[in-house]
Each structure stands twice: as structure tokens, then as C-alpha cells.
Amino acid sequence: MPLDTSTTYPLTKLRLDGRRWNELRLLQAQISTNPASSGSSYLSMGNTAIMCSVHGPAEGRRGDASGAGGSAGAIVDVEVNVAGFAGVDRKRRAGGSDKQSSRIATTLRSAFQSHLHTYLYPHSTISIHVSVLSADGSLLAAAINACTLALVDAGIPMPGLLCGCTAGMSGSASTPRDPRHDELDPLLDLSLPEEQELPVLTVGTTTSVPVGENNMDDEEGDMKVAVLTMDSKLHYTYIETMLAVGMDGCNQIRELLEGVIKGSSRA
Amino acid sequence: MMADRRRINGPPGGTRPAVFASNSQSGTGATTRAQRQRQPSELRKIFLKTGLIPTASGSSYLEFEPSASLAAARANPKSLIPPSSALKLACTVHGPKPLPRSAAFSPNLVLTTHVKYAPFAARRRKGHIRDSSERDLGVHLETALRGAIIAERWPKSGLDITITILEAEDDRWWGDAPDSHDASWGMMNVLAGCITAASAAIADAHIDCLDLVAGGVAALVSDESAGSSAAPKLMLDTDPAEHRSILSACVVGYMPARDEITELWLKGDSSKASLEDGDKRTGHEALIDGAVDAARGAHTVLAEAVRESLLSAVGQL
Amino acid sequence: MSNQRQASSASQVPHLSPAELSYLYTSLSLPKSSIRPDGRSPTQFRPLTAETNILPGTNGSARVGFADGTQAIVGVKAEVEKTVLSNETVDARSEFGISEDRGEQEGSAAVGGHGSWVQMSIEIPGFRDDDALPVFLSEMMRESLVGAVGSAEASDMTGGLKGRLVINKRWHWRLYIDVLLLSQPLSYPLPLLSLTTHLALLSTKLPKLKSQGEEDPFFDDDWAVAEYLYPRVSLSSAKHSARSPFVRPPVTLLVISVGENIIFDPNREEIAVADAVLAISITRDSEAGNLKLLSIRTVDPPSRLTQPGIPNSENVNMLGAVASTEDVAVLNPATGEEEVPGVWRPRRGGVKRSVIAEMVKTVLKKGGVGEEVLEGLEGVEVS
Numbered sequence: 017m018p019l020d021t022s023t024t025y026p027l028t029k030l031r032l033d034g035r036r037w038n039e040l041r042l043l044q045a046q047i048s049t050n051p052a053s054s055g056s057s058y059l060s061m062g063n064t065a066i067m068c069s070v071h072g073p074a075e076g077r078r079g080d081a082s083g084a085g086g087s088a089g090a091i092v093d094v095e096v097n098v099a100g101f102a103g104v105d106r107k108r109r110a111g112g113s114d115k116q117s118s119r120i121a122t123t124l125r126s127a128f129q130s131h132l133h134t135y136l137y138p139h140s141t142i143s144i145h146v147s148v149l150s151a152d153g154s155l156l157a158a159a160i161n162a163c164t165l166a167l168v169d170a171g172i173p174m175p176g177l178l179c180g181c182t183a184g185m186s187g188s189a190s191t192p193r194d195p196r197h198d199e200l201d202p203l204l205d206l207s208l209p210e211e212q213e214l215p216v217l218t219v220g221t222t223t224s225v226p227v228g229e230n231n232m233d234d235e236e237g238d239m240k241v242a243v244l245t246m247d248s249k250l251h252y253t254y255i256e257t258m259l260a261v262g263m264d265g266c267n268q269i270r271e272l273l274e275g276v277i278k279g280s281s282r283a
Numbered sequence: 284m285m286a287d288r289r290r291i292n293g294p295p296g297g298t299r300p301a302v303f304a305s306n307s308q309s310g311t312g313a314t315t316r317a318q319r320q321r322q323p324s325e326l327r328k329i330f331l332k333t334g335l336i337p338t339a340s341g342s343s344y345l346e347f348e349p350s351a352s353l354a355a356a357r358a359n360p361k362s363l364i365p366p367s368s369a370l371k372l373a374c375t376v377h378g379p380k381p382l383p384r385s386a387a388f389s390p391n392l393v394l395t396t397h398v399k400y401a402p403f404a405a406r407r408r409k410g411h412i413r414d415s416s417e418r419d420l421g422v423h424l425e426t427a428l429r430g431a432i433i434a435e436r437w438p439k440s441g442l443d444i445t446i447t448i449l450e451a452e453d454d455r456w457w458g459d460a461p462d463s464h465d466a467s468w469g470m471m472n473v474l475a476g477c478i479t480a481a482s483a484a485i486a487d488a489h490i491d492c493l494d495l496v497a498g499g500v501a502a503l504v505s506d507e508s509a510g511s512s513a514a515p516k517l518m519l520d521t522d523p524a525e526h527r528s529i530l531s532a533c534v535v536g537y538m539p540a541r542d543e544i545t546e547l548w549l550k551g552d553s554s555k556a557s558l559e560d561g562d563k564r565t566g567h568e569a570l571i572d573g574a575v576d577a578a579r580g581a582h583t584v585l586a587e588a589v590r591e592s593l594l595s596a597v598g599q600l
Numbered sequence: 601m602s603n604q605r606q607a608s609s610a611s612q613v614p615h616l617s618p619a620e621l622s623y624l625y626t627s628l629s630l631p632k633s634s635i636r637p638d639g640r641s642p643t644q645f646r647p648l649t650a651e652t653n654i655l656p657g658t659n660g661s662a663r664v665g666f667a668d669g670t671q672a673i674v675g676v677k678a679e680v681e682k683t684v685l686s687n688e689t690v691d692a693r694s695e696f697g698i699s700e701d702r703g704e705q706e707g708s709a710a711v712g713g714h715g716s717w718v719q720m721s722i723e724i725p726g727f728r729d730d731d732a733l734p735v736f737l738s739e740m741m742r743e744s745l746v747g748a749v750g751s752a753e754a755s756d757m758t759g760g761l762k763g764r765l766v767i768n769k770r771w772h773w774r775l776y777i778d779v780l781l782l783s784q785p786l787s788y789p790l791p792l793l794s795l796t797t798h799l800a801l802l803s804t805k806l807p808k809l810k811s812q813g814e815e816d817p818f819f820d821d822d823w824a825v826a827e828y829l830y831p832r833v834s835l836s837s838a839k840h841s842a843r844s845p846f847v848r849p850p851v852t853l854l855v856i857s858v859g860e861n862i863i864f865d866p867n868r869e870e871i872a873v874a875d876a877v878l879a880i881s882i883t884r885d886s887e888a889g890n891l892k893l894l895s896i897r898t899v900d901p902p903s904r905l906t907q908p909g910i911p912n913s914e915n916v917n918m919l920g921a922v923a924s925t926e927d928v929a930v931l932n933p934a935t936g937e938e939e940v941p942g943v944w945r946p947r948r949g950g951v952k953r954s955v956i957a958e959m960v961k962t963v964l965k966k967g968g969v970g971e972e973v974l975e976g977l978e979g980v981e982v983s
Binding site: 391419421425429433435493542543549553566568575 | 896898956
């Protein structure tokens, strides 16, 4: 019997790594891991491990600042490097970055460029360096979380924590959803084998009010989606479920990250 | 990076052609391994001439005399495969010229070295893009030359040194199994040639130097006729094709006037050297001294070539 | 930018003024007792933190961090690969009945391994893969790794690392060593990278082989029985050489000379005033227990690219303000050049042979720096 989610999940209601549909993988994080940078973080979600370091805000390189965007506020510069040993097979890298890492870099750049209060730092550059040490699914989501932690560590003002999470469906979901007879479950925080096989979307959300000032009543109302990417094919009737699950995962992750930040400030 | 779509690339895996080395070995004994016929401290002859490329501000051409066995084999060919190769390289120097506007300010002359094998230089074809060994050679060469050039006399200027290797030294005898050893001993001879040729070209370009840097190679070779038990011997200017087993080798860039080494690259096991009785030197010291002696030999040729080019320049005036 | 990259074989030149450089040089070159900016003794290394086996997805991994925040992570991955040997040659020769002697030589690649089976790539932020610095560093470290051939005593490591990678005549391991520097190098990154690689290789495990002889290899699924790439000798056999319990990968040390002093593990400021920079690779000879030299390479000292200072006698602004007697050039015994004391001159020329010999001796001698470093590394728990 092939070991994949779409055949085993309906029988056991357990995913390949033994999680239920709404469970996150073990999330461990640490900030201020690298004293040489302005801010740094280490984050692992299951077997996905990412180190992130932030330099700046600092004066940009010559030539960069000549652009019109440079004068108004800080430019966020993201570099993503997937280590050769990150995957199962050692990947041959030819001449720097590949498609996947440059896509993640572009998404991160646009997300944080609009998320951070860049207007406070005109004529400067905030450079973020993301190293993927071990890749096991949800790379973009983990990178968003790691960047958020590193930026908090660097003390760069932002309205709320930007947290990312993935959500998928437990089958190919190509036919319209039948609300009375739901066969497919949405899945939270996908690992690499699930990600390769099932439809998946990555969602990143943020709150507009700083941490701690949240009123419990309208917490839901404050939620903003900052990142949303999906490249798999899926019937549109499922999107809403997946999005809801993903955003719920973001909330869980936000609580975990807040714990990390508060825990380290006490120490 | 994506695959190069502008060229038609071969299949990625590729196959290896059969090497019928043994055919030529049957009976005649024509292709026995070349034997070194020089004394241990005798160098090969070097041909060095400067100023061959009129468009460059300085240039030189260097050629090592082929080993005696090669000359014999060429005169009386028994196999289509040349038994050994000898170094041939050309060096051009462009500059000093102003640095590009975008470059950062430099109070000194900025040296850029490019070492490139011609595709046909070695027995195995080299690609057009520089590989890591060529870049490595470039760094070695840069280190060797930067120590000699008086760089602060040209602030904000750049100097490009380009070396094209037309024929490279073999790393091993061609009759040995292709994979019998992979240490690139031939690369060290190439580096020594590069250093000598480049300093001739720099002198030809009238760049101020402390001294002419000459390159020299020495190696510890275990003598095969005496069996493996015999202690390795020190030889100067080794041709890797002539020896079965080179234990360690050393290349230096050396300035005789100051008795200083600008570049040193030593590798291999030098601990078992057999030196004469009463010689207190350790293996690596003897190896470095040997390489320096080889470099002194190359320096005489270098000085003569530079003097020749100077005299011809004076004659033209 | 590209020009700077090309030239920066010895890391970036820090922006120190000629006066600072001169001050550093003077304090470092004090006869017999150099004063280092961070108060270390000439042979003392910077404190570091190290951990191994941090990445479960690799065969072996290590992280080393210096106190100044520079960190390196090394991951080692091994893959099984078919040995591409010119089998045709072998067959043809045996048909023609070539002497045994030659036949032995044929198989030597299958027995002795091949250096290209060890691949090394170094990732340094701000540099491209094919820039001079990463290429030079990886060639330097790979050369000593591949070159270290063990003695006959150590059963599994007879052919050194590359011999260990041979599975049988047709199959072998290919080892990928990926070095990741997590921040822009603050000093010449060689010591950091070398130590991290050393630890990562020590913690590297290969799955236990279940097939025998010339069969196509298959391996035990149980990771718990996997064998170390650098095998540990059992306690009983280690007794006779208690000092070196098992074969260890080589280490590369960075040594500089300033004046007549020899200084180890230089930081960025120290290397900026060095007269000569040498990278020396050593390993422990498992037979005799003493140290063995594997390779030496000169590294281009950044001091050659620094800005010179101007003595008062040549400074127009100071004209007449200073008595000319203050600016007498003195012969510097280390460089053999006339220098005005306290005025920085970029280094020129090379290094004397005696200095090289002294550097190597300091590393190799009994109780020397090499032993100290290896003993320090042996203290790191490798799980």
C-alpha cells in the first residue's frame, strides 16, 4: 500500500506523521542567536529549520538609494539561501539561487516592505538574510515566522506580528464540495510529502494593533491577511475552509511566537 | 542557474570511450613509462620571450623543453598518443589603467589575474568557463605577484593579467589508469610557469617591482626501481609523467634579490624524505629549499629574457 | 563591487587609518611579547562554542560560533554513486595478459578512492559561489582532507578519507560538504570553517553496509547501527595509543607573522597588519601519535592593500613644525626596508624561509599549538 495521505487519511484520520488535521508540528524558536547582527532568530517547525538574521536599518549601498522608493522609507532587502544539505537529496546549486528561493525572497520582500513601519527610516536599507538549514515543507510560512522574530529582535517597529501558516486539503479536491457529506478534511501545517501531493496554500496574517492591546472581543476583526499564495489546482468551494484553517493556524503560531519573545525578554 | 540554452548540450550523463591503452603495449615495449634522464637537481630548459603581443602593454610566452623521452618518442613514433606534454603558455598584461567609475577607491594598484586553460590544453578537454582549479591558480598567481609589485605607485588603477595555457603538464603518465591518482601535481608546474611568465610580462609592461619573481617546483619522489621501501628523494622541476609516485610537492614564487618567498604551496606527505646524513632539515624545509633552488634557476632565464627585451627596445630607439 | 570581489582573496580590508595600523603593528611586533588587541597570548585561540549533530537531515553536521557572532554551519551529506572506472581498460589489459604489476595499478582507483568524491562548497554571504575567496578556501580545505592518508595501522582508514568512501569495486560514496557562513566574515574565515568542518566530519555517520563484496550495495535501515565515517577504535585497541583514540580529520590553522612574532588565529585587525599569512594543515599521525604536515599555502595578506601613512617630513601641512631629526627612517629587521617609526607602510615583498620554518615548527613541535588545538577539539563531545 502506498504511504500517502490521500489513501491512508480517510481510514485512520491520522496524517503521515501521526498528527490530526488541526495540529501544528512542534514549533521551537529562539531569538538573538547571532550577536553579530542587529537581530536574529532560529525557528524550527517540525523538521523545517530556518535561521534568519537582520542587518540594519543601515545606510544603503551606493546606487540603491537613488531610486524614488529609497528616499521615502527604508528598503527591505531579502536574501534566501537554501543550504545544499537541506533536502533529502543533496541539491546541486549552480551559480547562486534557484527558482524556489528567489520566489520566497520576493514574497518575503513584498510582505515585509508593506508590513514594517519603513517610513521611520528614510534612505536606509533593512537587509534580511534567511538560511534554510533543513527543508520539510511549509518553507515560506516558516520563513515568515523566522523573519518576524528576527525583526522584533532587531527592534524594527511593526504594527503586529506577521505569522505564516500553510493549509491544505486531505485529497485532490477537484470536484465541488458537498456541504452535507464532507469527505475531505482540511489539514494544517503541511510537511513536505503532504505538500508535494495535496493542494496547499500559504497564508500570513497580522493584527493591526500591537501585541497586548488586543481586545478579546474584536480580535477576529483586527486580523489582516498580508500574504496569500497558492499554486495548486483545487475547486473554489474549498478555498474558504482552507483559508479559515490557515488563519486559525496563524493565530496559534502568533501565540507561540509571543511566548518566545516574552520569554526571552525576561531572561 | 538554468541550463545553457544557447548551445546544444550533450546528454547529461555521457559515456566514456574505450581506452585501448594495452594495444600499444603489446610486445614492442615502445610505450614504457618515460624515465627521468636529468640529474635530480637539473632543470628543464625554459624558453621565455617577451613582447610578442603588440596590443598589450606587456606580454610574454613561456615554453618548457619537453622531456627527453618525448623528443625520442616524437622522432620515432610507436603510438599515436604523445607520451608526455610540456608546458606552453602565453601571458598578457593590460594596464595600468584607470579603475572603472563604479569601483571603490583604492590607494594601490588593483591586480586582477585570470588563468585559463585553452580547451585543448590538457588531455581532457576543458570548458570555456573557468573551473575551480583555474580560479584557484588565479588566486595563487595573484598572491605571488602582489608581493613583488610596488602597488602604491599607481593609486586608483587596475592591472589585468591574463594567462592562457596552451599546453598543460600532465598530472600522471598517460598509460597509468585514468584514475590511478588524482592529485594534481601537474598544476604545480603550471603555476610555476605562470609566475615566471607573468613577472616577465609585468617587467615588459614597465611596472615597478621589487624584484623579478620566479616560480620553481620541487617534489619528493619515491624511486620506483628500488622498490617502495626506498626512501623518497628530492627532485627539482619534476615532470609528473616521469614518476610513478610523487609523495609531496612544493611550488614557490621567489625573489632572489631579497631572498623572500611571495607564494608557497606545499602539499603531500613530506615527512619521509631521505636527506644526506648530517642534514638537520625536516622534510618540508628541504622541499621548500629545493623549490627555491629551482626558482633561482628559472630566475636566470627570466633575467636574461627581460634584459634581451630591454636591449631590443633600446636598439629600436 | 565586482572589482573588489575579484581582488579580495584575503577577505576585506578593514577601514583602519594608517595611524591605527601603525599602532597595531607596533604593539604586535614588540619583541618577544606581542600585545594583541584582545589581550590573548600569541598562540591563544578565540573562545568559541561548538555543537554537533544539529541537523537530523544530514549525515553529519556541526555549528561553531565565535564570541563576536560569526557562525558557521557545516552539513555533510553522503550519496552512493557508481564508480565510473574505465572498465574497458581493465578488461582489455587482462585479455592481453599484462603483467600483474599493471593490473594492480588498474584497480587502484577502486581501492584507493578518488579525490573528486569529496565535494566541498562554501557559502559566504556577499560572495558568489565562484568568487575567488570561496573557491580558494574550499580547494585549500579539500586538498588537506583528501590528502590525509592514514597509516596501515588504522584498519578502516588505510586509504585516508577517500579510501573510506570506497564501498566495493563498482560503488562508492560521494561526500558533499556544504559550509554555510551565517554572516559576513568579520575576519578571515578559514579557522572557523576548518574547525566546523572538522567537527561535522567527526559526527558524520554512514549507514551500515549489509551487502557483501561486489554485490550492489544495500544498507541497514536502522540509523542506530550506522557507522562513523571516521571510525572510533574500540577501547581495547586504543590502549596502546591512549593519546589518539581514533583517526581524526585534518585541521587548517591560520598563522601570521608580524615583525618577528608569530601569532595564531588572527582577528580582522591583526591580519590587516600581517607581514605574512600562512594556512597550515595538519593531522595526527595515528601510528606515531605525533603531528604531520599536510599542506601549506600562503594567503595574500591584506596589509598589502592598505593606505600608507605620510611621515611629517613629507607632509606639507607640517612643514617647519617638526624638527627633521624626529623623522629618521630606521631599518625594519623583519622586512628589510627603511621605515619611519610610527608611520604605516603597506607591506611589500614576501616572507623569509626562516620565518616559514619557524611557523611550521611552532605548529608541529611537541606540546605546540597543533597539539593544543587537536586536544581542544578532542574535548568537544561528539554525539
